[in-house]
Amino acid sequence: MAPTTADDELPCAIARFRSADGRVTGSGFLIARRTLCTCAHLVASAQGTDERPRHRRPPR
Numbered sequence: 001m002a003p004t005t006a007d008d009e010l011p012c013a014i015a016r017f018r019s020a021d022g023r024v025t026g027s028g029f030l031i032a033r034r035t036l037c038t039c040a041h042l043v044a045s046a047q048g049t050d051e052r053p054r055h056r057r058p059p060r
Contacts, residue, residue, distance in 0.1 A: 017042055 015028040015036055025045065028038035 017046070 013030040015030065015038070016024055017026040017028065017038070019025050026038060026042040028036045028042070031037045
């Protein structure tokens, strides 16, 4: 049996997010045993909340 490499385990660390109708809406990456990292807009979309950032632009 050939030795495994880090690349062999990579597909197990990638998550795909889907909408209720099955469309792919984004991805995430397993960064610890029970911790998935993804973008805030994906979380906001899943929760049905506003996707816009909450900060204001600096004055000019």
